[in-house]
Amino acid sequence: MPLYRITVAYDGTGYQGWQVQPAGPTVQGRIQQCLERMAGHPVSVVGSGRTDAGVHARAQVAHFQLDPSIPPDGLLKGLNSLLPEDIRVRQADHAPEGFHARYSAKSKTYHYYLDRSPVALPFRSRFTHHYPQPLERGAMDKAAALFLGRHDFLAFAASSSEVKTTDRECTASHLYERGHELVYEVKAEGFLHHMVRNIVGTLLEIGRGKMPPEYIEDLFESRDRRLSGPTAPARGLHLMEVEY
Numbered sequence: 001m002p003l004y005r006i007t008v009a010y011d012g013t014g015y016q017g018w019q020v021q022p023a024g025p026t027v028q029g030r031i032q033q034c035l036e037r038m039a040g041h042p043v044s045v046v047g048s049g050r051t052d053a054g055v056h057a058r059a060q061v062a063h064f065q066l067d068p069s070i071p072p073d074g075l076l077k078g079l080n081s082l083l084p085e086d087i088r089v090r091q092a093d094h095a096p097e098g099f100h101a102r103y104s105a106k107s108k109t110y111h112y113y114l115d116r117s118p119v120a121l122p123f124r125s126r127f128t129h130h131y132p133q134p135l136e137r138g139a140m141d142k143a144a145a146l147f148l149g150r151h152d153f154l155a156f157a158a159s160s161s162e163v164k165t166t167d168r169e170c171t172a173s174h175l176y177e178r179g180h181e182l183v184y185e186v187k188a189e190g191f192l193h194h195m196v197r198n199i200v201g202t203l204l205e206i207g208r209g210k211m212p213p214e215y216i217e218d219l220f221e222s223r224d225r226r227l228s229g230p231t232a233p234a235r236g237l238h239l240m241e242v243e244y
Contacts, residue, residue, distance in 0.1 A: 001065035001066060001067040002065065002066055002067070002069045002094060003063060003064075003065055003094065003095040003096075003097070003099060004063060004064055004065070004066060004072070004075065004092060004093070004094060004095055005061065005062070005063050005092075005093050005094075005095035005099060005101070006031075006061070006062050006063075006064075006075075006076075006079075006089050006091065006092045006093075007059050007060070007061055007089070007090045007091040007092075008027070008031070008057065008059075008060045008061075008062060008087065008088070008089055008090065009057060009058045009059065009060070009087075009088050009090055010027050010056060010057050010060070010086060010087040010088070011056055011086040011087075011126065011127075012027070012051060012052075012053070012054050012055045012056045012057070012234070013054060013056075013086070013126050013235065014086060015027050015030075015053065015054075016053045017050060017051055017052045017053045017054075017055065018047050018049075018050050018051045018057075018060065019047070019050045020032070024053075027051075027057075027060075027087055028045050028047060028062075030083060030084065030087055031045050031062070031079070031083070031087070031089075032044070032045050034078075034079055034082040034083055035064060035066070035079070037082060038066075038070065038075075038078050038079070038082070039066045039067070039068075039070070041067065043064050043065070043066065044064060044065075045062050045063075045064045046062060046063050046064065046100070046101050046102060047060055047061070047062045047101055047102065048060060048061040048062070048101045048102055048105050048108065048242045049102060049105075049108065049190075049191070049239075049242075050193075051237075051239055052193075052194070052197075052234050052237075053234060054233070054234030054235050055234045055235075055237045055238070055239070056127060056235075056237065056238045056239070057238065057239040058238055058239065058240050058241075059090070059239065059240060059241050059242060060239055060242070061101045061105070061242045061244075062101050063095055063099060063100065063101040072092045072093050072094060073092075075089075075092045076089055076091070076092040079092070099244075101242075104244050105190075105242050105243070105244060106189065106243045106244055107171065107187055107188060107189050107190075107242075107243045108187070108188065108189075108190065108191060108239065108241065108242050108243070109172070109185065109186070109187040109239075109240045109241040109242075109243075110185070110186050110187075110191070110196045110237060110238065110239055110240060111183055111184065111185050111237075111238045111240050112129070112183070112184040112186075112196060112197070112200045112232065112236045112237050112238070113127060113128040113129070113181050113182075113183055113236045113238065114128060114129050114130075114131045114181060114182040114183070114184070114200075114236060115128040115129065115130045115131065115132075115180065115181055116131065116132060116135075116180055116181060116182050117130075117132065117180040118132050119132075121180070124181075125235075126235060127235060127236070127238070128181060128235070128236050129200075129232055129233045129235060129236035131182075131204065133208065134208075135182075135204070135207030135208065136206075136207050136208075136209060137175070137207070139206050139207060139209070139212070139213050140175055140203050140204075140206055140207045140213075141174070141175060142213035143202075143203055143206045143213035143215075143216050144173045144174050144175055144184065144203060145173065145174070146213065146214075146216040146217060147170050147173040147186065147199065147216065148170055148171070148172075148173050149169070149170060150167060150168070150169045150170075151167070151168065151170070151220045152166050152167050152220055152223055153166050153167070153168050153192055153195055153220075154166040154192075154223040154224075154225070155219040155220065155222055155223055155224055155225055155227060155228045156192065156194075156195050156198040156199050156202070156219070156225070156228055157192035157193060157194065157195055157198070157225065158192070158193040158194035158198075158225075158231075159225055163192065166192060166223075168188050168189060168190055168191065168192070168195075169188060169189045170186065170187070170188040171187050171188065171189075172185055172186060172187035173185070173186050173187075175203075184196075184199075184200055184203065185240075186199065194231055196237055197231045197232040197233075197234065197237060198225070198228055198229065198230075198231050198232075200229075200232040200236070200237075201228070201229035201230040201231050201232045202216070202219070202228045202229030203229070204229060204232070205229040205230075206229075210229075211229075
């Protein structure tokens with residue numbers, strides 16, 4: 001059967017994450033339902049990775065097979081006509097033989113958005129974490145740079161994570177301002193469950209003076225999730241890019 005690759009953007013507010021769950025709507029589930037309606041047979045959609053409930057994506061990548069074949073432009077139009085408005089397929093193509101949305105991925109980039117305005121703007125409240133408290137940017141910048149390179153990120157993983165290794169190579173980790181928002185950008189070969197949200201929670205603690213920037217190195221050595229910062233809310237996190 002022909003192999004397809006799609007790039008998907010979604011507002012994760014109303015979903016229990018990407019992956020199909022026993023209860024509650026998911027992005028993967030909605031896409032599979034629409035594909036099955038178009039193709040007339042069960043379709044298994046495989047994403048580049050999971051996103052948690054409430055997390056958003058601008059460029060989630062997924063693959064699946066269809067029989068009979070549907071032209072990519074027809075697939076794009078058909079899916080977007082059936083999907084709810086908070087899920088949109090941005091691109092649809094035939095995928096090369098052997099392509100796997102998860103295992104072929106080389107890196108992923110996430111952004112976390114912090115609304116720094118005194119009063120939260122309603123137009124962005126679904127997509128940012130409102131955090132008007134004073135922050136020491138210099139300390140946060142120093143701490144963010146310490147995530148670069150290969151480290152054991154167990155202290156920043158959810159306690160429920162079940163993976164063979166918690167080592168990850170991080171190639172970008174920095175903060176920048178965009179209007180009234182403070183954005184944390186991080187790029188790595190892969191991410192552990194809650195890893196970005198736990199990094200952000202720790203950076204906020206450092207910005208508040210609760211921890212020194214150098215404490216990041218102690219956390220790598222400790223491998224103890226209890227010692228790092230709280231998990232930042234899901235709504236500020238966006239999957240921005242998956243590179244192959």
